[in-house]
Amino acid sequence: MHDDATSAAGSRSRSRARIGSGLYAHVVESLGQEIVDGTLPIGSILLVDGLCERFGVSRSVVREAVRTLGSMGLVAPRPQVGTRVQPTSEWDLLNPHIVRWRSLGIGALEQLRELLELRLGLEPVAARLAAERMPADAADRLVACIAGMEAAFADGDSHRYFALDVEFHSLLLDGSGNGVMARLAEVVGITIAARSRDPRPGMDGIRASSIADHRALAEAIAGRDVDGAEAAARVVVRDTLAEIDVIRIRATA
Secondary structure, X not given: OHHHHHHHHHHHHHHHHOOOOOXXXXXXXXXXXXXXXXXXXXXXXXXXXHHHHHHOOOHHHHHHHHHHHHXXXXXXXXXXXXXXXXXXXXXXXXXXXXXXXXXXOOOHHHHHHHHHHXXXXXXXXXXXXXXXXXXXXXXXXXXXXXXXXXXXXXXXXXXXXXXXXHHHHHHHHHHOOOHHHHHOHHHHHXXXXXXXXXXOOOOOOXXXXXXXXXXXXXXXXXXXXXXXXXXXXXXXXXXXXXXXHHHHHHHHO
């Protein structure tokens, strides 16, 4: 059941975040990652002809790619000048594409901290609502995720551990019955999954104490304990935030 559920959750996430394939997607992905990483600094001017030459594509492909990046706030047209790379304050930081690019780039730890702080305010409320509203079969899947996480921990399989963590938090946010909260499941999932691919020390670590925290949360939701679910969710996010803060300090030392 875990393999099917995890695969389904991952497929939903990828389908919402996918730009597509082909030349257009290649231009969007390349420029998006470069802007987010700072390879194309804020204020840089992108010229259609130069991009056509660089990527070997038509003007229509470049214009469509630039429009897509503009819809995310990454770039903006400047009459008689070209297209300018926008400051971070203009970016749609909850856009799944930007979240994914930041997760793959130099700003991964900063983004993770920012989103954990957001989750600290969000997930305890979502957990409280889920304890009231989550369907019984979804609550059963939530509890079943823990067994999979324990098996992954025993095997030292961080990739599978974090895949199940993605499923767990997607179920939690979906189970809140709040459509706005559920929309953030993809963003949360991208950042969790990115940890299994991050080579920095501690980023792909999996801990028995984290499994215990998740178990307390799952059991509180399944048991319709609204106060317990809220408190357990706060512990899960706070502990993860503390863990990331330690990694950030070590990375800058």
